[in-house]
Amino acid sequence: MRKWLLILAAAGLTAGCAVKHDPPVTDQQIIDATYKHDAPAELTLYTMISNTNGSGAHTSMMINASQRVIFDPAGTFRDKKIVARNDVVYGVTPYVEDVYTRFHARKTYHVVIQRLQVSPEVAEQAMRLAQSMGEVTDGHCAQSTSTILSQLPGLNIKPTYFPKNLMGQFGEAPLMSTQSLYEYDEDDKTRALKAYDPTKARDSYARQKARLAAAKN
Structure with a gap:
């Protein structure tokens, strides 16, 4: 009984995690959306914190491996304009990254962003594990x-249901940076999705490819 009550409490604290079934996408759509970010391999942990009581509301992670993706377990950053399968969002250009963080930061929540540089092998392992996780159920964002x-x-992380506990554990690693993003928009995340522009995402990718090509010449 005590274990069951603990799980229920954890689910209540992570009420910001809500399953949103993705529109089905094809393998080709995922291939077409693939974005390779010109930066060292990195894990970025996002923790959404209530501005009212300081509790952790949601956990997610951006992974810069052979491509850059966001693992958004039981998250709501989903739209027919966004390429996602299960809980992995593909094509995470700088524009998509910016929209994602601002989607979560509003007058009721802020986002703590912790960046950790890792080896390419570790980043790739993290991405493969995220892709194999499947669709995460409500209240399991930090746990997954x-x-x-x-x-x-090398990370020494223990599984937990609590976003702030995970944030604290992750903070024990030699992080590249930690920042908090505050926005004071109305508490309506759908506005960010409505404003999402796939053209800007593609343009962001095109500019990145041009920089890579110029660097090689």
């Missing part, structure tokens, strides 16, 4: 993310 991190060498 911490389960992935617990399997990566």
Whole structure:
């Protein structure tokens, strides 16, 4: 009974995690959306914190591996204009990254962003684990993310249901940076999705490819 009550409490604290079934996407759509970010391999942990009581509301993770994706377990950053399968969002250009963080930051919540540089092998392992996780159920955002991190060498992360607990554990690593994003928009995340422009996402990708090509010449 005590274990069941603990799970219920954890689910209540992570009420910001809400399953949103993705529109089905094809393998080709995922291939077409693939974005390779010109930066070192990195894990970025996002923790959404209530501005009212300081509790953790949601956990997610951006992974810069052979491509850059966001693992958004039981998240709501879903739209027919966004390429996502299960809980992995593809094509995470700088524009998409910016929209994602501002989607979550509003007058009721802020986002703590912790960046950790890792080896390409560790980043790739994290991405594969996220892709194999499937669709995460309500209240398991921190649990699923911490389960992935617990399997990566050198991090010493223990699985937890609590976003702030995971944030604290992740903060024990030698982070590249930590920042908090505050926005004071109305508490309506759908506005950010309505404003999402796939053209800007493609343009962001095109500019990145042009920089890569110029750097090689």
